[in-house]
Amino acid sequence: MDVQRVILIAALALVSYLMVLQWNEDYGPAQHQPQQQATTVSAYSNSGDSQSIAELPQASDASASADIPVTDNSAVAEAESGSLIHIRTDVLDLLVDPRGGDIIQAALPQHDAVLNSDQPFVLLEQNSNRTYVAQSGLIGQDGPDAAKGGRPLYTSQQTEYVMDGDSLNVDLVLTTDSGVQVTKRFSFAKGEYKVGVEFIVNNGSADAFDAVLFGQIKRDGTPDPSQQTSMGMQSYLGAVFSTAENNYQKVDFGDMDEERFKTSSPDGWVAMVQHYFLSAWIPAPGAEYTYQTRKLNGNYIAGFLSPDFSVAPGQTQTVSATFYAGPKDVDQLEQIAPNLNLTIDYGWLWWIASPLYMLLKWIHSVVGNWGLSIIGITILVKAALFHLNAKAFKSMAKMRKFGPEMTRLKELYGDDRQKMSQEMMKLYQKEKINPLGGCLPILVQMPVFIALYWVLMESVELRHAPFFGYIQDLSQMDPYFILPILMGVTMFIQQSLNPTPPDPMQAKMMKMLPILFTFFFLWFPAGLVLYWLVNNILSIAQQWVINKQIEAGAAKD
Structure with missing residues (x-):
């Protein structure tokens, strides 16, 4: 009798095990597969969203309505972007839109999309699957990104750049009708996920050039593609700000739905965080910046505004920021900016973790x-x-x-x-x-x-x-x-x-x-x-x- 009972229990356990395996295959949590390749396009091309330029901030930014600058959208719709600029380093594979000089795709060759895949994990992208891009430019009185013609069209000597050595600089150049030359320079170093972004303004006009630097991260509300398990506690998805008043402040998409966040602080940074990966803008230290969020056209926007700067006629001035797109690597994050390593969120038990x-x-x-x-x-x-x-x-x-x-x-x-x-x-x-x-x-x-x-x-x-x-x-x-x-x-x-x-x-x-x-x-x-x-x-x-x-x-x- 005891032997029969053991055999029955073992048989029942085996059948139950096989049923769970089959149930998991049919109905269990879906494993994330590489999404179907979608063509990356400029947001300002004929096939893109001409309303995207309305998501740029204004330097005055006095009210919510001031977030949308006065632009001639029809003119932008007719203007074609140039060919996308492809930049490859050992750890980054980027696409930059010459219309505005935004980073509209960032793939990470050191991190597979799924296990043993020949496709890299794509953090930033702008296509039918997802909108998640890093934007930057010059607005204000004379900023080319605030012109009625829409985002400026930069030119580049090449459309393909590959790092061959320990560093790489990529220059995008714009010359305004008044004779001001703006060079948007992306700087890369071997093994690093941070990107130096400089705006070199050479004022060849007869008047002073006044502008404001902005950097922002725009993302839609799609789920986190790096969240590979649907069980247990979930990692945070949303924006994070670090200021002098609060070194780590979460502003999730629900918060942005209810109200806009805005504060001023010396130094600091803004990031968009998900499981394992993040993107972040870190403005150059030594100035007072405005940090803010907005929700426009179905996209969540988190960014910064620099103080107004002025370049006298015949003078050259550089304003800069650092952009990070990569994994939550504590060693690199600690070196880039104070408190950026806190994006590896251990919760209130961080002092033990x-x-x-x-x-x-x-x-x-x-x-x-x-x-x-x-x-x-x-x-x-x-x-x-x-x-x-x-x-x-x-x-x-x-x-x-x-x-x-x-x-x-x-x-x-x-x-x-x-x-x-x-x-x-x-x-x-x-x-x-x-x-x-x-x-x-x-x-x-x-x-x-x-x-x-x-x-x-x-x-x-x-x-x-x-x-x-x-x-x-x-x-x-x-x-x-x-x-x-x-x-x-x-x-x-x-x-x-x-x-x-x-x-x-x-x-x-x-x-x-x-x-x-x-x-x-x-x-x-x-x-x-x-x-x-x-x-x-x-x-x-x-x-x-x-x-x-x-x-x-x-x-x-």
Whole structure:
């Protein structure tokens, strides 16, 4: 009979497993695939949106209506953009629109769109799939971007630029009717995702040239393409500002729907953040800038305005900013601007998560595998909390040891809860049992576990990082659910080492927890499940040893 029961349970488990696999294939969370290639076009061509120029700010910017400069849209619609300018470095693949000199596509060759894909991840794009671009220019009294003819058409010596060496400069040149030459220069360095953007104004006219530099990021409300899992906590998607008053202030799309954000600050930066990647404008330090958001034509816009500057006749002046488009790489972000590394958002537990990330990175430098690094950091965290866990496990072991006695007291005193509580307190005092001893240490270490969860969630290094065997991407779910099932099994074993709750209903609920957690973890990223699995195994080992010690002490007595 027992053999038949085991066979039936095993058969049922196998069928259930196969059904879950098939369900996941048919209805499970969709894996992000490279979107169908769409042609990148200028926003100002005949086939583009001529109304896009209305999304430029005005230098005065006194009210919401002032966000839309007076422009002759019909003239813009008739004006053709020149050929898009293609710029390639070792880490960036950009398309620049000569009409306005905006970056309308940014692909990242070092990061695949999906695992083992020959297509790079596209961060910025302007096509039928998504609008997400970086705009910059000169507005104000004489700024060419504020002219009635619309965005200026720059010229470039080439339409193809490839970095051959450690640096690359790309110049876009515009000469106005009054004799002012504006050179928009993009500067690149090998291995860096930041782009220097300079406006070199050579005033060959008879009058002073007055203008304002602006930089802004325009994005529609489409979902985050780098959010590769739909389960668990989601990374932030939206704008972030860093100012002297608030070094990290989120303004999400919902906030922009309700009202526009506007503030002034010396220095600072503005960014558009998503899972693993971001884009950011960092104006040159040493000036007071206006930071603002707008929603126009269905697009969300976050940007900055510089103070007004003036170039005397016959003089040359340069205004500049830095643009970043790439992964949340803490090393590069720390070097570019103060607080830019905060876009790697660990939440309110950042003060715990930051050192955990540094520890994880150091372990990887030794072992060379991110899966082993997760195991290593789990072991180190467990070791650091060893004594705290030991107190909890000892308390639970004593509760387990005297479980029969507690059951006897419950049966003896029945419904007389007061008398039963008195007898239980006498037992606790006699045997030196702390009924809360198993809870308090666990509560103390919960912030560590949550912080480590966010470290694993926010680390771009884990994106497409292989472990061993069939697990080729720790940021994705286990395709065969092996890790979640093992996690559930270890949770069941760990639970069997704990004392059984005296309340029958509570005991039944505790028995259901491993099943519920297993189902919940099926679609979690494999790296996170690996962390929980290793943590459970270490807890089982520690608790088993402590239980044996308590039982051995009781046998001697």
